[in-house]
Amino acid sequence: MREVYFDHSATTPVHPVVAEEMIRYITGNFGNPSSMHSYGRTARKAMEEAREKVSLGVGAGPEEIVFTAGGTESDNMAIKGAAYANRNQGNHIITSAVEHHAVLDTCKSLEKEGFSVTYLPVDRFGMVSLESVADAINDKTILISIMHANNEVGTIMPVPEIGRLARERGILFHTDAVQSMGKIPVDVDEIQADFLSVSGHKFYAPKGVGALYIRQGAPWLPIRHGGGQERNRRPGTENVPGIVALGKAVELALADMKEESSRLVRLRNMIINGVMEKIPHTHLNGHPDKRMPNHVNLSFEFIEAESLVLSLDLEGVAASSGSACSSGSEKSSYVLSAMGVPKELARSSLRLTLGRDNTEEDVDYLLEILPAMVERLRLMSSSYKDKH
């Protein structure tokens, strides 16, 4: 059976070159970067080279990059660190309703500590408008956090415009670039970000390593305390193999970003157009063109996405559904519901996210098996007959 992985927004395989590079820092060069001796110096050198690569990847200076344990930690550090450092200036934070839980739940936790948070609505494409950000700003606003690209529907937000507005109003700006990093250009000056989060496992580095960009001089406080590593911004003995991998993965992503992203756009559009043509009662979720090159999200009327994910899995295709019927009560996705997608359609949303390992043959295979699967599930569905 053909095996196709279409879930790169969930995680990616480690690139073989990245794996080769990092393994040298697991077996041979195992030193602690804080040690004086040659082991330590070798590890430190590798870590600083990785920092250089990551900083180049986001257009920052190396001293502005702090290594973390991934996207969740970076988001927590950015938002809490900025909130605590600026609480005498105000207590208001602006974010959006469609952020990842790493941002939303951090904001919720700050609400319990006396901060007030505005969760901006989005339009039907999942887009936050500049006007809504401007309208939400008050004299207590200290931080705006809007993601670069949405993980569930792939919509790319107008972050350079929001960043400029924040800068003009003297408000700090954080963006979660976990989904965009390594796939489309990410530049902290273009975005005018003060903080920017990235996560290695979304672009062919391993899980559990990421980085936070902190603009030089941005008022911010560490939320972890310990042995002084990362210039006290994120203490703890560094994950050297992970950090080396992150640096390599950024380097590889930059090397062919243009070619790879146009290749993925082509495959992505083949899927979207092919499905829309072959399968009636299908809807595209997210923005038609301001979307990630690798991101497809489609709703198939009359069927529940999980049954489709299961059917695909049985035929060797790994995909995911926006709505997981496993979370008990919250069956349909909060992102789709913020976009105003009707509940039944939200429950039928299938996410297919492409990556380096996908080929045109993978897309052909999907387009070959999907129509019959959808038809089979529709014929079984209690909501289908009414419309037929």
Add this chain to the structure above:
Amino acid sequence: MYSEKVIDHFTNPRNVGEIADADGVGEVGNPICGDTTKVSLKVENNVIKDIKFKTFGCGAAIASSSMLTEMAKGKTLEEALKITNEDVANMLDGLPPQKMHCSNLAADAMHAAIENYKNKNASS
């Protein structure tokens, strides 16, 4: 996450469809999660002669509907009324805990169908 039996019933569901001249029809939905199951019955001499289902829902919802129809076919109405959602889950070698309440509705739908049959016959 799913047992082999669940996958089997999901892949090859038994008794899918709707009986055109059904003697009893029952539809049950979970308002929170949205799974919906519709069961239709043919009854002869107090015995379920034929039973079919249609389900909007996840793999667990489809598999439990299919299993229920297998369990109920040929049973007397009294026997069928004793089948519970838990019995269906057990016959499937279990369902993931989070699916037990939202996606395991088939027995309820059949009970509703039997109720519907009894009401129809009482009034005529």
